[in-house]
Amino acid sequence: MDIEIKNISKQFGNFTALNDVSLTVHPGELVALLGPSGSGKTTLLRIIAGLERATSGNVLFGGEDALNRSIRQRRVGFVFQHYALFRHMSVFENVAFGLRVKARDQRPREADIRDRVMKLLSLVQLDHFAKRYPSQLSGGQRQRVALARALAIEPAVLLLDEPFGALDAKVRKELRRWLRGLHDEMQLTSLFVTHDQEEALELADRVVLMNNAAIEQVGSPQEVYDHPATSFAYEFLGHVNRFDCRIEDGKVDVCGGDIAVPAETANGGGAAIAYVRPHDIEIFNGSVMAGRPAVVQYVSAAGPVAKIELSLGEDGRLVEAEIGRAQLHALDLKIGQPVYVRARKARVFATDSVH
Amino acid sequence: MTGAANQKTRLAVTEPIWLRVLLTVLALTFLSLIVLLPLAGVFVEATRQGIGAYFASFDDPDVLSAIRLTLIVAAIAVPLNTVFGIVASWCIAKFEFVGKSLLVTLIDLPFSVSPVVAGLVYVLVFGVHGWLGPWLVANDIQVIFAVPGLVLATIFVTFPFVARELIPLMEEQGQEEEEAAISLGASGWRTFWRVTLPNIKWGLLYGVLLCNARAMGEFGAVSVVSGHIRGETNTMPLYVEILYNEYNFVAAFAVASLLAMLALVTLVLKKIIEWRFAGASSVVG
Numbered sequence: 208m209d210i211e212i213k214n215i216s217k218q219f220g221n222f223t224a225l226n227d228v229s230l231t232v233h234p235g236e237l238v239a240l241l242g243p244s245g246s247g248k249t250t251l252l253r254i255i256a257g258l259e260r261a262t263s264g265n266v267l268f269g270g271e272d273a274l275n276r277s278i279r280q281r282r283v284g285f286v287f288q289h290y291a292l293f294r295h296m297s298v299f300e301n302v303a304f305g306l307r308v309k310a311r312d313q314r315p316r317e318a319d320i321r322d323r324v325m326k327l328l329s330l331v332q333l334d335h336f337a338k339r340y341p342s343q344l345s346g347g348q349r350q351r352v353a354l355a356r357a358l359a360i361e362p363a364v365l366l367l368d369e370p371f372g373a374l375d376a377k378v379r380k381e382l383r384r385w386l387r388g389l390h391d392e393m394q395l396t397s398l399f400v401t402h403d404q405e406e407a408l409e410l411a412d413r414v415v416l417m418n419n420a421a422i423e424q425v426g427s428p429q430e431v432y433d434h435p436a437t438s439f440a441y442e443f444l445g446h447v448n449r450f451d452c453r454i455e456d457g458k459v460d461v462c463g464g465d466i467a468v469p470a471e472t473a474n475g476g477g478a479a480i481a482y483v484r485p486h487d488i489e490i491f492n493g494s495v496m497a498g499r500p501a502v503v504q505y506v507s508a509a510g511p512v513a514k515i516e517l518s519l520g521e522d523g524r525l526v527e528a529e530i531g532r533a534q535l536h537a538l539d540l541k542i543g544q545p546v547y548v549r550a551r552k553a554r555v556f557a558t559d560s561v562h
Numbered sequence: 563m564t565g566a567a568n569q570k571t572r573l574a575v576t577e578p579i580w581l582r583v584l585l586t587v588l589a590l591t592f593l594s595l596i597v598l599l600p601l602a603g604v605f606v607e608a609t610r611q612g613i614g615a616y617f618a619s620f621d622d623p624d625v626l627s628a629i630r631l632t633l634i635v636a637a638i639a640v641p642l643n644t645v646f647g648i649v650a651s652w653c654i655a656k657f658e659f660v661g662k663s664l665l666v667t668l669i670d671l672p673f674s675v676s677p678v679v680a681g682l683v684y685v686l687v688f689g690v691h692g693w694l695g696p697w698l699v700a701n702d703i704q705v706i707f708a709v710p711g712l713v714l715a716t717i718f719v720t721f722p723f724v725a726r727e728l729i730p731l732m733e734e735q736g737q738e739e740e741e742a743a744i745s746l747g748a749s750g751w752r753t754f755w756r757v758t759l760p761n762i763k764w765g766l767l768y769g770v771l772l773c774n775a776r777a778m779g780e781f782g783a784v785s786v787v788s789g790h791i792r793g794e795t796n797t798m799p800l801y802v803e804i805l806y807n808e809y810n811f812v813a814a815f816a817v818a819s820l821l822a823m824l825a826l827v828t829l830v831l832k833k834i835i836e837w838r839f840a841g842a843s844s845v846v847g
């Protein structure tokens with residue numbers, strides 16, 4: 208089922224949580240709502256679920272107005288950040304809850320409930336834990352119970368609020384991969400909220416980048432990462448070095464690199480901000496003296512790429528660079544060593560378009 | 563080995579042993595003098611003229627009437643305050659609204675005001691010469707010096723017990739579980755019975771128990787509105803005073819022993835609930 212969000216606004220007193228937000232989610236899609244805290248992403252999710260009322264605007268489920276439907280009729284599976292499992296019920300009863308509270312004429316028979324619940328528990332690999340209580344489970348297991356519980360009502364839409372927010376890094380990664388697999392299998396229209404850009408880029412079919420109660424950019428993970436539409440998008444998605452510079456003759460001088468600026472951005476010249484990704488910073492050692500002089504401040508080689516912090520010669524400001532390990536080995540960088548750096552690529556925004 | 567272990571204990575507990583013993587003895591002596599001795603005294607006095615005389619005290623129809631009245635008042639006041647307590651703490655813990663802090667303060671009022679004042683206020687409102695007096699007389703409704711007055715005064719005094727117990731508990735639990743239940747298709751009513759109530763049951767029971775103990779034992783507020791009509795408007799605490807003033811010590815202490823037993827039962831139940839409560843919340847923890 209597709210979800211259409213039309214001009215949704217939400218006020219909390221004087222605070223605007225959502226300002227005229229529109230978005231379409233296609234059937235079977237896995238969409239990430241990504242943004243910093245306070246950007247309105249959770250509020251949008253809760254409005255779609257019916258847990259919150261929009262001040263104005265419409266939400267359409269499969270072309271029908273959902274705001275007039277009760278939460279029960281929406282058939283939305285909602286997974287909470289802190290699981291919100293029923294603490295006094297066993298895992299089995301938690302998952303069975305949505306079936307047991309159905310109207311008498313729609314309620315499955317006890318044997319069918321048992322079948323359904325056990326099937327779901329084996330789907331989330333927790334069939335041996337049916338008799339346990341939520342407090343006896345780890346965070347990752349609790350979140351899987353919460354997911355099974357949401358899936359029990361056969362929802363048309365699955366909504367997840369920071370589903371991995373409270374888990375440690377390793378479990379989070381596992382669960383992420385597992386959720387992607389589950390989604391591909393079930394083809395359920397799903398939206399999840401996250402503030403973790405890596406999670407959004409890795410998991411989602413499409414990323415909705417939100418900031419200040421509005422949508423900044425919508426696109427596939429690669430689109431938003433490679434072509435951030437706004438300076439906010441650039442800063443939020445991945446590490447980035449930010450330089451103040453001036454556009455002259457359709458070019459900027461960023462960190463020793465002479466970078467051409469597209470004509471529509473250049474607009475005759477003026478102050479601008481340039482963003483350079485760490486992996487677009489080149490480092491030269493020894494005989495090559497291209498770009499700007501800099502001094503190595505810090506080298507972290509734990510991981511597939513080495514992270515290097517350098518201070519620029521003229522003003523001492525710090526620049527972050529990432530290079531492959533082989534290259535690090537060839538350069539043989541030491542702390543305090545003088546080198547040259549140059550920006551290979553940069554994304555330039557004229558200052559008046561930056562907010 | 564032992565010496566080192568000893569030294570460690572010494573360091574961990576800063577007070578020397580004699581001080582610890584002294585403080586413990588002091589506390590126990592104080593407790594015995596102030597609480598245990600009088601409590602034992604009640605039972606000793608009640609059975610001074612033998613078990614037969616003790617039970618004979620309960621043959622008095624006025625005593626039976628006092629016991630019956632106490633039970634009736636508690637049976638009305640406690641359920642009403644339970645419902646009120648759940649509703650009030652639900653509102654306070656789960657919603658934001660204008661006047662919330664005023665409501666919280668008002669709930670605490672019966673704790674801070676003298677029960678006699680509460681009784682007097684009811685006389686002022688419902689008494690024959692009170693604000694609603696003429697209307698009540700015209701419609702032949704008697705509140706003061708009758709059971710309705712006793713019930714009202716008791717409700718006022720025992721008003722905060724359940725709410726006070728539930729508000730912090732509900733605030734701590736938040737409303738995510740209720741939201742989850744609603745998103746799974748449960749109605750508000752079912753959510754209350756299947757999610758909210760089970761989560762607060764131990765705290766609720768604890769509050770109801772304290773509320774009941776106070777409802778049965780209340781003296782001041784009830785005394786003002788009762789009128790002390792024998793066999794009609796005397797509750798147990800009031801009748802104990804009357805018997806005592808008539809130098810009928812055995813009967814006075816016999817009725818008092820019932821109240822004391824109620825207190826003991828309450829304490830035991832309270833302990834059991836605390837123990838279950840702690841167990842339940844540590845499983846939840």
